[in-house]
Every structure is written in C-alpha cells, then in structure tokens.
Amino acid sequence: MASTILISIFEGGYQPLNALTGLAALRNAGHDTDFLDAYVEGYDIEKLKTYDTIILPVPLFDSLNSAIQLVKELDAAGCTAEKVMFGQYATINAPYLSGRYVDHVVSGEWEVPLVSLMDRKAGGEDPVVNVYSHGATTPEKTMQMLKLRGTMVKPLRDIAPNLSKYPQPHLTTLMGEEKIVGGLELTRGCHHKCTYCSVFSAYDGKVFLGDVDQIIEDTDALVGQGMQHMTFIDAEFFNATRRSFDALARIHQRHPDLTFDFTTRVDHILENRDRLGELRDMGVRVITSALEFPKNEVLQQVRKEVDVEDLKGSVRLVQGSGITLNPTFIMFNPWVTLEDFPRFHDFLVETNMENSVDPVQFETRLHLYKGSPLLQNDTIKSLRLEEQEFHYDWFHSDERVDELFRASVTPAVEGQFKRCCLKC
Secondary structure: OOOEEEEEOOOOOOOOHHHHHHHHHHHHOOOOEEEEEHHHHOOOHHHHOOOOEEEEEOOOHHHHHHHHHHHHHHHHOOOOOEEEEEOHHHHHOHHHHHHHOOOEEEOOOOHHHHHHHHHHHOOOOOOEEOEEEOOEEOOHHHEEOOOOOOOOOOOOHHHOOOHHHOOOHHHHHHHOOOOOEEEEOOEEEOOOOOOOOHHHHHHOOOEEEOOHHHHHHHHHHHHHOOOOEEEEOOOOHHHHHHHHHHHHHHHHHHOOOOEEEEEOOHHHHHHOHHHHHHHHHOOEEEEEEEEEOOOHHHHHHOOOOOOHHHHHHHHHHHHHHOOEEEEEEOOEOOOOOOOHHHHHHHHHHHOOOOOOOOHHHHHOEOOEEOOOHHHHOHHHHHOEEEEOOOEEEEEOOOHHHHHHHHHHOOOOOOOOOOOOOOOO
C-alpha cells in the first residue's frame, strides 16, 4: 500500500477526470499513489487513517461540501495525514481552505503543483509551485507562482471504476435511449466572463488547451471501457472553434458509432449556424446551452452578451438542425419579478420547449459563492445577504418570489443532480 491516496468525491456523476489527471501526474513522476472513487465505492475512515497524505479534488461546489465532511470525519477519528485539495473550488477558496481544513491547496492547474509538492515532501529541493500552505503561499524561497500552460495530463482511466458505474439518466431522457457515457475535455477555463460563473472566478477568462493527440488516446481508452456516448465537459466547447471541430472530426472518423454532447453559449450557436448540420452528421445529439432567463435585464446583469431575440434564434437553429437542445436556466435570480414567471411560460410556448425542459430547471436559484464577481453588483449589494462558509444566501426584494421558490423545490432523486452545468 502506498503512503499517499487520492480520493475522488464527486465530479458530476462522471468518471472523475480531475482526479484521474492528478493521479496520472503523480504516478508519472514516480509518486506511488493509491486511488479511491468514494462516489462509487464509498470509504473506510479507519483505512484512510493509515495514509500519510490524502489528496482531494474539489472541482464542484457539491464536491467541496462532501470533501469538507470527509475531512471533518478524518479529524474526528484522529487522522494525522497531511491533506491536500485541488480543483476549481479549491482555487476559489485556496487561502481559506489551507488555513482551516487542509494543509495544502493547489491554486489553478494542478498537475505540476501536485508533483512539486510531493517532490518537496519526498526531500526534493525544487520550489513548490502554485500551492497555498497553512493559509498562505509557502515561503518565497521554496515557492513560485507560475503561469502554467500545456500541462494537462492524460488520465489513468484503467484505475477508476468502469464507465458502467456512472449512469447519466438525464442524457438517457434527452436521447431516448440508455448509453454508456464517458466524459473528457478539450480545454479548461473559458474566454467569457459571465459574472455568475465559477469558471470565470477560477480562470479569469483564461483557457488552457489539451493536446489533441492525447485526447484521441484518451477517447480510445474510454471506448475500450465500452463508451457509446461522450460528453465534452468543457465549460465552453467552442473555446477554440476550429480546434474543436477538428478534434471532433478526428474522433468521429476513428469511432463513427460514438455520439456526443457538449455545452456552448447562445452566441456561439448563432456564429456556427451554418455548421450545425455538420455537427449532427458527426454524431452530436445534444447541445446544452445556458439561456439563464428570457429577460434582457437578467442577461445584461450576468454579462451574457446576447438578448432575448438571440435566445429565440438559437433555440430555433438547434431545433431545426436535428440536434436536441438541453436549455438551462437560473430561474430564481434577483432581477426577476413575480410577473416574469408567466412570461417565462410564454417564452417556452413560443419556442416549442414547454414539454422539453428538464423539470430541475424550474427550481434553479442563483448560487452566490464567495469570490463571485456578482458580489460587486449594485443589485446584489442592495439585497439582504446571510453569510455561510462558502457562499451567501440571498433574499429577493419581493418576498413572494422567495415563497414561490420554496414552493417549487422538489425532493432530491438519487443519481440526478440539481445543477445548471457540469462546472458549478
């Protein structure tokens, strides 16, 4: 048994890409590291206590909360292991986390920093890169803050549970058939700066490109596990438009029976209107797009750079292409009024979506996480806020809107996740 373990908590119900890239980087560098996907396999606190170092990826808000719970259980059981976090929500909360719950937090891209940290722990003398330790960056002479590009590592797929352990019921509903689903990413980050988005907070408009040949090899590995459908889990599929088309064409040529889904913005749908048929012919079956709310004020406040007519146009384009549109919304937000909800229904009727929207979307609420650019928004500043550990609860200026939200919330269903995207 190794002295270090990397534990995946939750990555949106997919085989855990963040965890498996971090694991690959460590093993490639010669660091013997065990792996556990707690989402699929659960965990044994007594066994975990035997490790010297425990590494936890936290790419999502849900995974952050679950990781904190695990850390508390470990501490209560007397675990003395050094604990490390990395991933999007670790980056956003790095100084706070490293001062309270874990010893070290990677800020930003994780492969190189994880290796540098473990090299130092093993007695190496090279600087630790992009890591907060005990509430602050490590001492200057042992620490460097570097801009890392071209460091994305091919994940170790054969170490994780088989893809069959990660069902995607919502995709089954959208496609009308159940398929074995895998997920990978062409890029990390996003060029756009939607103010509600945690990707913007973590990446500040930067994009990191994966190596396409490496991505093809990863696709082959997923197909080897039985993958029939691939989700591109990029925050924005068209971060590099030509590159995305080229990569998809190569994958389709190599695996012509694969189908695909991806996430993109309304403006990119409009820009690529003449190529939607090409995407369909290469196997794209579902496009997820954040429509937010069909009200221009909402779209302006969150910097979507489109208007309601653009929403309608993008919906018509996707519907006419033979690809299924999976729209997401921030149904309850500070800029809607009670009178807007009947208008929302009218929008769905006008766009022929009244029977095709995931019911979860009717109860989504703006998540005001700590570090959100929206905390500087004048409307948000005027609201009553209640501070929680990693976010703020906000209260609408019209209590009736909050009452409607509370009445709209349905009980959680196992295996189905109440989120607007794969990056929040």
